[in-house]
Amino acid sequence: MTAMERFMLSNKIAVITGGAGFLGRKHAEAIIEAGGTAVLLDISEQAVDEAVRELSNQYSKEAVEGFKADITDRSCMEEIKQKLLDKHGHIDILINNAANNPKVEGNAKNMKNIQFENFPMEMWEDDLKVGLTGAVICTQVFGSVMAQVGRGVILNISSDLGIIAPDQRIYRKEGLAEEEQTVKPVTYSVIKHGLIGLTKYTATYWAKQGVRANALCPAGVFNGQDEVFLEKLTNLVPMGRMADKDEYKSTIVYMVSDASSYMTGSIVIVDGGRTCW
Numbered sequence: 001m002t003a004m005e006r007f008m009l010s011n012k013i014a015v016i017t018g019g020a021g022f023l024g025r026k027h028a029e030a031i032i033e034a035g036g037t038a039v040l041l042d043i044s045e046q047a048v049d050e051a052v053r054e055l056s057n058q059y060s061k062e063a064v065e066g067f068k069a070d071i072t073d074r075s076c077m078e079e080i081k082q083k084l085l086d087k088h089g090h091i092d093i094l095i096n097n098a099a100n101n102p103k104v105e106g107n108a109k110n111m112k113n114i115q116f117e118n119f120p121m122e123m124w125e126d127d128l129k130v131g132l133t134g135a136v137i138c139t140q141v142f143g144s145v146m147a148q149v150g151r152g153v154i155l156n157i158s159s160d161l162g163i164i165a166p167d168q169r170i171y172r173k174e175g176l177a178e179e180e181q182t183v184k185p186v187t188y189s190v191i192k193h194g195l196i197g198l199t200k201y202t203a204t205y206w207a208k209q210g211v212r213a214n215a216l217c218p219a220g221v222f223n224g225q226d227e228v229f230l231e232k233l234t235n236l237v238p239m240g241r242m243a244d245k246d247e248y249k250s251t252i253v254y255m256v257s258d259a260s261s262y263m264t265g266s267i268v269i270v271d272g273g274r275t276c277w
C-alpha cells in the first residue's frame, strides 16, 4: 500500500455520535470523502434527517445513514449496533463527538447561573451523562465489536480545553456586574480532560486486540461569533485566527485510517498554537 492509499476508508463503517451537529457533519464529510460510510447518531431527529438528506445529495445515498438516538441509552446503542451488524457485518470506527454545548461566548444569553460557585448539579449530571457516560457506553458497545474481531479505531473529540483551563476573561462582558458574568462551565473542562483519560484507558486496555484509541483536541471553530469575542479569543492564538470548519477533516481521516496505524493513546492538538502560549 502506498502512503496515500493508507488514508482510504473504503468499506469502513464509521459511527459518529452527535453526528448531525456542527462538527459532526464535517467528520461525516471526512469519512465519506475517504470512501467510508458515515453513520450519524444524534438526539435531534430533525437534525439527523436534515444532515442525512444534505449529505446524500452532496455525496450519495449509500455513503450516509442516520439514527435518532440518545447515546446515554445503552439499549438504544445495542439496537443500533445490531442493525449495523445485520446490514454491514462490521463496525470499524467510532467517533465520540456528542456533547451538550451550552454557548457562552459573544451574544449568548446570560448564563450567570453557571458560575462555578453555584453550578447547578442538574446541569453537571446532564453534561457528564452525555459527554462522558455516553462516550463510555458507545465505547463499550461499539468498541467491543471491534475488540472481538481484532480491528478498529476509536476517536474521542476532546478540545484545547482538555489540555488547558478556559481563559475566563474572554467570556466576560463589558458593563456586567461580577455576579452577572458568563463563564465557560466547569463541566466542559472536566469532560474534555476526562475524554483524554478514557482515550488512554481504552488504548492500553485494547491494544493487544487491535483497537486503537486516540483523542483529537480541536480549538475554537469559527461559526459566526461576534467581533468582540473573536478579537479576545484570537489574541490567545499564535496563528491569530479561529479554525475553519473544514480544517479538521484531514486530521480526522488520518486518525481513523491506517495512515495512523502505529498511533494509539495519543492526544493530537490542532489549535493554531493556542496551547503553546
Ligand SMILES: NC(=O)c1ccc[n+]([C@@H]2O[C@H](COP(=O)([O-])OP(=O)(O)OC[C@H]3O[C@@H](n4cnc5c(N)ncnc54)[C@H](O)[C@@H]3O)[C@@H](O)[C@H]2O)c1
Residues within 6 Å of the ligand: 017, 018, 019, 020, 021, 022, 023, 024, 041, 042, 043, 044, 047, 069, 070, 071, 072, 097, 098, 099, 100, 101, 130, 134, 157, 158, 159, 160, 217, 218, 219, 220, 221, 222
Ligand atoms: N465547535 C467548536 O469550536 C469545538 C471546539 C473544540 C471541541 N469541540 C467539540 O466538538 C464536538 C462537536 O461540537 P459542535 O460544535 O459540533 O457541537 P454541536 O452542539 O453542534 O453538536 C453536538 C451534537 O451532539 C448531539 N447530542 C447531544 N446530546 C446527545 C445525546 N444524548 N445523544 C446523541 N446526540 C447528542 C446534539 O444534538 C448535537 O447535534 C463537541 O464534543 C465539542 O465539545 C467543538
